[in-house]
Amino acid sequence: MKTLNILLVIILTVFGSYSLPAVADDQDANLAAQVVTAIEKSGDASMIQQKNTGGGIPALTMTVNPDGSEDYSVTLQILALMTALGFLPAIVILMTSFTRIVVVMAILRQAMGLQQTPSNQVIIGIAMFLTFFIMSPVIDRMNTDAIQPYMNESISAREAFDRVQVPLRDFMLKQTRVKDLETFVNMSGSDATDPADVPMTVLIPAFITSELKTAFQIGFMLFLPFLVIDLVVASVLMAMGMMMLSPMIVSLPFKLMLFVLVDGWNLILSTLAGSFG
Structure with missing residues (x-):
């Protein structure tokens, strides 16, 4: 019974309501009063403010730092x-x-053909x-420069957000073609002349366009040897008069054999990883 009363008092205190339930005896009432007094003396400004106003948990609490920056309540940060x-x-x-x-x-x-x-x-x-x-160096930089200082409360959330963009911007700028970047800069009407000054809203679509173009270029190079095999098989079948037999069925084993003999997975994955170097 004592434990239930204590928990109920704490819950009512947190939510700004101090109407205590009827206690079983004087001892429980004294214990509940002591808990309320201890909470009021704890120096928790948010609880004291809620007691004075009678409201619930505040949705927004803004704190002005000595340097002029602003921090928001944990509730809003979580949201x-x-x-x-x-x-x-x-x-x-x-x-x-x-x-x-x-x-x-x-x-x-x-x-x-699979x-x-x-x-x-x-x-x-x-x-x-x-x-x-591939992104592990970028993630390590983001963790070292922004996440860990923010977790250690040495920088504010706004500064951490600014720092975490720097490694990602550097990665995207390195992989973005100048022509694609200029195209989106002109479309946005931005007056940025240096790639470092390009906003993220312009850099992201330029990076996506460059990535798609590069992917299709690599895909075209991959298509060529398999296309040659299809043409050779189709020509041999036509010369033998086997027009009713699908060339795809015959060429598929030769494609798989070629891909395995040249260690295709190792070549492709290593080439993809190296293309971001």
Whole structure:
């Protein structure tokens, strides 16, 4: 009974309501009063403010730092973080090496004439883990320069947000063609002359366009040897008068044999990883 009264008092204190329930005896009442007094003397400004106003938990509390910057309450920070997590899939797919890898893997499967092998899950898994491998230096910089100082409370959330963009910007600028960047700068009407001054809203679509172009160039180079095999097999079958036999069925084993003999997976994955160097 004592424990239940203490918990109820704490809950009512946190939510700004101090109407205490009827206690079983004087001892419980004294204990509840002591808990309320201890909470009031704890110096928690938010609880004292709630007692005076009678309201619930404040949705927004802003604190002005000595340097003029502003910090917001933990409640609002958590809300902003949960909202940002909704954009995490788009960030992983479009702002990293994931796009180039998954497009090349899909073109390779089509070039070999394999409809469902490897499956979509396997291709996505390969692209995801290869993306983590390629982006590991960028992630380490983001962790060292922004996340760890913010966790240690040495920088504010706003400064951490500014710092975490720097390694990602450097990566995207390195992989973005100047022509694509100029195109989107002109479309946006920005007066930036230095690539470092280009805003993220312009850099991201330019980076995506460059990644798609590079992926299709790599895919074209992968298509050529398999296309040659298809042409040779089709010519041999036509010369033998076997027009009713599909060349794809005959050429598929030769494609697989060629791909295995040249150690195709090692070449492709290493080339993709090296293309971001």
